[in-house]
Amino acid sequence: QTVPDPRLVCPPVRVEDDRTGLNIETLKRAFLDNLFYIQGKFPDIATQNDYYMALAYTVRDRLLKRWLKTAQTYTEQGSRTVCYLSAEFLLGPHLGKNLINLGIYDDVQQAMEELGLDLETLLEQEEEPGLGNGGLGRLAACYLDSMATLEIPSIGYGIRYEYGIFEQDIRDGWQIERSDKWLRSGYPWEVPRPEWSVPVKIGGHTEQYTDERGRFRVRWVPHHVVMGVPHDTPLLGYQVNTANTLRLWRAEAAESFDFDAFNSGDYVGAVHEKMVSENISKVLYPNDNISQGKELRLLQQIFFVSCSLQDMIRIMEGQKIPLEKFHEKFVVQMNDTHPAIAVAELMRLLIDDHCMTWDQAWGITTRTFAYTNHTLLPEALERWPIALFKKLLPRHLELIYEINQRFLDDVRIRYPEQPQMLSQMSIIDESGERYVRMAHLACVGSMAINGVAALHTELLKQGVLHDFYEMYPKKFNNKTNGVTPRRFMVLSNPRLSRAITERIGPNWVKHLDELKKLESYVDDPNFRQEFRQIKFDIKQELATYIQQNYGVAINPNSLFDIQAKRIHEYKRQHLNALYIVTLYNRIKANPNIEITPRTFLFGGKAAPGYYTAKLIIKLINAIGDVVNRDPDVRDRLKVLFLKDYSVKFAQRIYPAADLSEQISTAGKEASGTGNMKFAMNGALTIGTLDGANIEIREEVGEENFFLFGMTADEVYARKAQGYNPYDYYQSNSELKLAIDRIASGFFSHGDRKLFQPLLDTLMHRDDYMLFADYQAYIDCQDYVGQVFQDVDRWTRMTILNVARMGKFSSDRAIRDYCEDFWKISPVPIEIEEYSPEAI
Ligand code: 6GP
Known part of the structure; x- marks a missing residue:
């Protein structure tokens, strides 16, 4: 340990300090100070948004000490940590939630009132980061709230989409989409951490070579490299000192990239390449429960997964924990199959970059991951064409083939008389065009697999994942979802x-x-x-x-x-x-x-x-x-x-x-x-x-x-x-009348064609x-x-x-995860001169 330069040691922060104090006078002073020094406004020309921002910074200041202290405590203790990998986090507005969790809602309301402002109006100003579609993304946000509240060391890892879920307007009764501009007026809740940026390789080919110690190795020569820049948001728990981190990755072009084009005078060409790299984190795919199979989406997945796993390795190195203990330091929860490429990526990092043997790497990988399934709908099951995989992730494809071969050996031993099990369970779908089945990869690579309600878990075991249930019954478990009462009761009601x-x-x-x-x-x-x-x-x-x-x-x-x-x-x-x-x-x-x-x-x-x-x-x-x-x-x-x-x-x-x-x-x-x-x-x-x-x-x-x-x-x-x-339609007079009234054009100014596609589907298929x-x-x-x-x-x-x-509290759900297979216990955060009762 190096001794810090005494001149650089912060004096202890006093409770009544403008950046941390929680009494009404201090809050008012801090607010006006932020309005002046951050928004650069005198009150007489400030907009409601300026006021919102000044208040948001006032609140953020009050999170920082807890946040840094939390990170420091985890580092000192080398705490076992949950990494929640999710392509979506549907957070909702931060300000109100932070006021509740800090226990200063009423005081801030009064402080604003004394300044002639209305807290409700300021809360309305906040544009929420709509970085998710629906249930899956909101669940991730509720779980982060519960983990912080329960003092569970955790990091949420995802993508910092520049455009979140679209804004919906209705014109002439139809949905119109408009792009979401959640960053438009500034976003006070995050801190970029460019010093922890990581490179992600894309495309290219692989080469075999023998290293200086005579070992057979593989080198991946990528087509190009994209940088992931972490943007961190503190997430404070309810009336505790714990403030965990949500780390979202933004894609940036690698600094060094097309210098040839640049030097040859093709400046615009070089900048074009830069734009292409940055596209990766540009926009959230707006589908809920549907997989579209687009190339950019696969890029998003490998991008945030690779950044996150490399970040975990960096954290271990910082804490001087040997990499062999990866699965002791971290449990990585995969929110559906969107991050399932992590199974292959961790293998790659351990084998190619850190020289581990296959067996060692596989032992760590299969003790690290857990997979939550969120849907039985066939159209949501992710599978990627082999050709696309090979083009973007040639090394991962090799590793997946190897994982699959070893896995199918086990299947063969388990079911010597049932050769059909091989094609049914294979990670590669070979029934027509060849695909990688992400759910199979997730099942093979995880120590635990769960559904999100009792019935759902049963149906998984009987249906889509039945073969995996037969083979690994102990991996399967149910974790019925929950929601946070802080946001959905205390704040909203x-x-x-x-x-x-x-x-x-x-x-x-x-x-x-x-x-x-x-x-x-x-x-x-x-x-x-x-x-x-x-x-x-x-x-x-x-x-x-x-x-x-x-x-x-x-x-x-x-x-x-x-x-x-x-x-x-x-x-x-x-x-x-x-x-x-x-x-x-x-x-x-x-x-x-x-x-x-x-x-x-x-x-x-x-x-x-x-x-x-x-x-x-x-x-x-x-x-x-x-x-x-x-x-x-x-x-x-x-x-x-x-x-x-x-x-x-x-x-x-x-x-x-x-x-x-x-x-x-x-x-x-x-x-x-x-x-x-x-x-x-x-x-x-x-x-x-x-x-x-x-x-x-x-x-x-x-x-x-x-x-x-x-x-x-x-x-x-x-x-x-x-x-x-059709039988129901004919025999049920009220149903018939309802359908006929719609079909007649009664609701569509006489247009009989408008709803016909919907009605036809109902009368002749009615899948649902x-x-x-x-x-x-x-x-x-x-x-x-x-x-x-x-x-x-x-x-x-x-x-x-x-x-x-x-x-149905998400606290109950998180406790279940912790006790059942995360095996993580609370790490309380102590803060000097400050007790949680005081807030
Ligand atoms: C949703 C499920 O549809 C919903 O029933 C569940 O409550 C929620 O996940 C949280 O578990 N699934 C999705 O949003 C989805 O896209 C791939 O699944």
Whole structure:
């Protein structure tokens, strides 16, 4: 250890220091200081964005000591660390969350008020980093929050996309995509670390050679090299000192690269090459649960995986831990197969760059990785054409062939009489054009494989990964998803959170099981009244927002029936739409019919290339246009598609819902996490026996959950019998009427062709079996309408839902991962002159 120059040692930071102090006066002073010195503005010409930035820097300053101390502690202790590899992190805005986690939300609100500013308005300014599509990316963000809160050493590794998920606009009822400019007004939450940049090789060829010690080696001569520059964001846990790191890689051209072109005068050519390199981290692929198989996407995967593994090796070298202990220092969790190339990349780094033998490297690799599967949908399973692989990653392909050969030897020994097992399990798909199957690579290279809800894990074992389950039963385990109550209760629903804390104390925020204690208030008239009032007020606020932004008046007393998630046929937004049309038909047939007034709200993006999903958006808007204007409807039905659904907007939506739509075809939704967020905020669920719905229903009690539809087994059985949706259409008069009304052009100004592709698919294929579930859904929805009229019963059900959601905290999920196969325990962070109680 070298002794630092005493002149360079920081004096101890005083608590009341402008950069760390947490009292209101200090916060105000720090804020004004940042407005002047960072934004370069006097208050009289500052914009709301300047104020937001000044406040963000004020808060960031207060994270830094914890962050650096956390890193220092891990370094000193050589702590075992989880590396969470994910192509997506859907973080949501930072400011509010950091205020909550620092415990200074109310004080900052007051400080802003004393300066004549409104904290809510400043929070609204923040553009969220939309670096993910949906469930998978948001899950990664919830897990990072829980890891920090539980004081688990962890690093999130991903890509710093310059353009995140597109912004959605609706024009004439259609989705329009606009590029997302989350970096436009500056992003105060990250620190670039160019000194830790790493090179990533792309393309070229391999050569064999014998090294100076006579060993047979392989050298990869790349076509070119791209640099990965880390951009770090501190992620503070809830009322702890732990601030872990999210490290996102930005692609840059290697400095030295086309000097020939440059020197020969082709300056523009050289800059062009630079642009090509930088393309790698330019844009997030906007597909949820669909693999598009594009070259640039494979480049993104190898790029962030290689950067991250090299970074881990650098960290070990810094801590003087020998590389043989890689699997003791790190566990690397792969969020789906997007990072699965890591299995081959770690082998390459250990063998080619660090001279290990195959067996040594394979021993380390297979003790390091774990793989989470997030979907059973065949269109999401990643496979890359061999030719593409060879072109971009020639060395990895060689290594994968070798891994596969050794693996198939094991398969042959295990199943001597079943040669078909070889082609079934091979990492290389040779049934037609040859592909690398990324899920097979992930399974062979991992010590643990998990699904994200109990049913999903069972279906994985019976279905897509059945052969791997037979061969390695002990690798398989379930980890039902969870969500962070800090963001999705405390931050998004402060009034409900306060009401809960007043009854059962504050511990539930970190120990969500304690919500159970609310059960004793289920018959308390005061609590019931307050609970109802909170829901009503939030609904009214949303109604005002909708009036202002969409010019549609909605009745806050109506049942707010919400489906907010990516648009996908398997999620069946169009089944919901069929119920709306059915209700509308009933009103048209009998304008005085008694129905429970409802407001149907939808939110969610469609992948830009997913035509049917976009047509579903158009259909919802078309129905809304007619229904919302029809005087016969009066204020009994309203239908709205809320544009540009995001984490930020979701935080407003969950607290306002009475009914949460979780109506996927059974067996298709791996888990769902929106289902949890709605229920925690006192919405009841109408849902199928799919994903985590099953476990939510188990927890809240079947009498507090609106169940309908076929089970996954029934879905398979019905398909096997030969499913004919047309029979349902012909024999169900309400279904027929609903379909016919859409087909007639009634919702499309007489255009009969517009929705025909959607209707044809339903009538003749109906892959997601809407028609088979239609009647059960309609009956269940009608029942929901009746129960809603019984205010006491409904309130009781909603309170019990909230009280019984403890299991669905991401803290529980992370504890399970830690105990089961991560084998990591908390490392508390001590900070001098400061105690967590003080915040
Ligand atoms: C999603 C699943 O569709 C969803 O059910 C689950 O809750 C979520 O992952 C988190 O586990 N899957 C994806 O978003 C995806 O793209 C490849 O999977």
